[in-house]
Amino acid sequence: YIGLSGPLRPFLVSFSEIQPWCRITAIFSQSHNFLRTHHFSTLSTQKLMLPRIEDAKSSRSLRTVCGVLCVVPVSYSVCVFCPQRELDATATVLAHRQDESEQSRKKLIDQSRDFKKNTPEDLRKQVAPLLKSFQSEIDALSKRSKEAEAAFLNVYKRLIDVPDPVPALELGQQLQMKVQKMHDTEMENQKLRETLEDYNKEFAEVKNQEVTIKALKDKIRDYEQTLKNQAESLAQEKEQQLNNDYAEKERWVWPVCLFRASLQMCVTLESTQSELFDLKTKYDEESTRAEAAEREVDSLREQLLSASKSLQLATQIQKEPDMAVDVVSRSSLEAELGGKEREMMQLVEDVQRLQASLSKLRENSSSQISQLEQQLHVKSATLKQLEEKLQEQGDYEEVKKELSIFTCKSVRLSIPQDSSKPLEVLLLEKNRSLQSECASLRIANSELSGRYAQLQLEFSGAVHTSTEQKELILKLEQDLSTIQTMARPPAEGADLIQMNTIPEPIKEVIGLFSGSPQMELPQDQMDSLLSIISSQRERFRSRNQELEAENRSLQQTMQALQSELDSLRADNIKLYEKIKFLQSYPGRAGGSDDTVMRYSSQYEERLDPFASFSKRERQRRYLSLSPWDKATLSLGRVILSNKMARTVAFFYTLFLHCLVFLVLYKTAWSESVGRDCTTYCAKKFADHLHRFHENGDNGDMWQ
Template sequence: PSSIDLYSKYDRLEDVLRNTAGHQILEAELGAKDREMVQLVEDVQRLQASLSKLRESSSTQITQLQIQLSSKTATLKQLEEKLQEHADYEEDMSKPLEVLLLEKNRSLQSESSSLRIANTELSGRYADLQLEFSSAVRTSAEQKELILKLEHDLSSIQTMSSLSRPDAEGSDLTSMIDSIPEPIREATAMFTGMAPQGELPQGQMDSLLSIISSQRERFRSRNQELEAESRSVQVTMQALQSELDSLRADNIKLYEKIKFLQSYPGRAGGSDDMVTVRYSSQYEERLDPFASFSKRERQRRYLSLSPWDKVTLSLGRGILSNKMARTIAFFYTLFLHCLVFLVLYKTAWSESIGRDCSAFCAKKYSDHLHRFHENGDNL
């Protein structure tokens, strides 16, 4: 029995050893698998990083290619537009230069004639507006005179209504009625159906005053409307004047172009009508050599000045050309003069006080010496 127990124990030990060896083998295989899995994970991460870099580089290249494509497309469109603009050059090159100049001259003359017609129309409109403005001014003046007359009549009526009514008819009533203006008496007579010399009832007088007041308000509103129309006419006149100035400048430029075309060899001189003569004189005024010479002289004298003279001149021009700057400079100069005067006055007053104090102290000292130390005993 003891040997059987030993054999059984030995078998159990062998089983345990075999199980332990199997576990170690499995653990070794598991560790190898773990290492392989870690290596595979690292490989996958490295591949993902390279894939993301490849995607970024490919997207950048695609963006650059798209930008280049858009720029090339824009350049191609510009070249196509230029080609379309210059498509008629072959036709123009087939014509001689004189024919081209003649066509250009005709177009400029037609444009000048249209501008001349527009200028004439604007001049007529400007004259009509001036007439309307003058009539509006006259009407406004008449309305103002009527308003002043009505206000004077109303003030006289209000003065009469404020007076006490007399007890009996007599010379006072007659004088009061005679003092009423003639238009008011006639209107009162028409309104009341009475004679102008009759007595005016108080209620009817109040009604007449309300009618006249409403009429005055109507005249006042009409006057305001006329003033607004006058202001609008003035604004229109200013706009027309600026438009006339611009048209005059354009006509001078057109005359300059026509003169340039006429100076071309083989071209005859244009017609000397009144419009051409007028614009030729204005063109010659623009080319006045004396004005340009005086401008150059002023520029030369300005450049020959020293820097402090230039600063002084610029400062003086800036101050004299601006109202606010002139006011500030005036009050600043006045303030400086007052300040200098006050400082000098204070200095003189301080010196005077010092001299007076010194003289007073010297006098007191001499009096003291004369009184107490006259014989030199107490020195």
């Protein structure tokens, strides 16, 4: 930048204010404009082919030395399997760029000739070194771009004919999944066989107890029937009792409400009276305090008068000869007088404040008394209104009877003449009957809707399969119509019988793929056979996909059924617990059936005292541990339960051991070095004493 001048200064900018990629663009654009303005003729097109810096993935190191740009490639990323479209697009882009570079080359040649003609000699000499450096750098860049394009085209030519490995990989993955599924199904079949054997054993054991099971079942039925009858009778009695209680409570509810309202009014009246009494007591206390304050003010005034008299006496004593005593007594009296005056002012302020608070209290108490009196008047008025309303509503029973008659007519109840049941019971019975009818109708509707949906699905599936079968038949007929049967010489032995049972088109296909030299098919028959095989392959593929989808749906249903089976097993265990609880009552014979015996073992395992005892012992031992033992146990469980935690703990322990060994080695080495240095220094000191201070001269000893 220092050695350049003239027209080169405008396109050398301050690089500290621009980003690296912006610096490249600025230098390229300004240098290009400068070359177009001054028309250099010595530049070739290849020397000005600048690469476009747009790819952020290719990392490049940028260096600028005295305005000269150097672009050094660091790494290249090569993609082995590229999509066909991306490769074609890249090839077309490279072709377009080559065309553009040819056009720009012609333009630059013309501009360089014009620049050579119109530029003076001294300016060309000044610009020549810079142009040469630009030319060399651009030559290198163009050479590198050509090599990269050639390498890309070679790779493109080699990769263009490579087949796509994705279908083969997908097929391999599908086969692997099928093998895994077959292995899983074999394991499941083995487990199911084992469970079936266990069930057969249990069934053989239970089959011997059928007689006792039947007797116990009969007893259980009888007991359930008796319990049901007792529960129904108790429910009817309880319902009748509740209806009677409801009628009695309804008869007495209105007077009780009125009585409660009157009691509430009395309570509020008493509370207002107590508040009024409290306000009066507060008013009396404040008045007594005000009187006491007035008395204190009077006493302070008397003290002030006595102090003024003492001050007058002090002024009279001043005329006596003893001046020192007079000065002392005067100062003490003045100080006492000032203190009394301050106390008097404070008491006056207190009296004023108490009078103001007393006036406020009087105002507040008067306002509260007026409010309470108004509330009392309002409460008394409402009490009178309620009493009048109670007197007016004396015909409550008659209105109730009329209402019952009206409701009977409205709901159209068939009440028998000799029925002594109240209206509420009849309404409840009618409601129950209507609810039962509604539930039965709802169940029937749901069953019919489910049956209709199932029939609809079956009909749609049948229509779909029939259309597919028709299309398949038509296609096969068209394919078979194009095949011409060929006569074959009879074979000997059993092969003749086997080949006579095979249809003619299939025999042609078998002969084609077995490589028989006697059968040669024309080209049209080969094409028709190929179309048949391809269509059959497509049909097999679609059928395979359908079977896989059906297999997945069956697996999902099997998982759902397994979860439902687990939940039912848990529910059955709970039901067995309830049965055991019912069997514990006296007067019931203990018994069991096949379902009870099936879940008794599981229930007993859950109630195993040894298992619960071992669990309690483990909990007790854990609680008796110290806090650091608990922390160590928890940390060990966490580390052993996770693979990543175990790996981290192993490497951490290894690192700590290495660190400890390194520290010990360094400490031992430093101690050995210090010991060697000490012995060496002692030896040198002894040699020095022996050599220079052999006679024991004190002066020489301290030199």
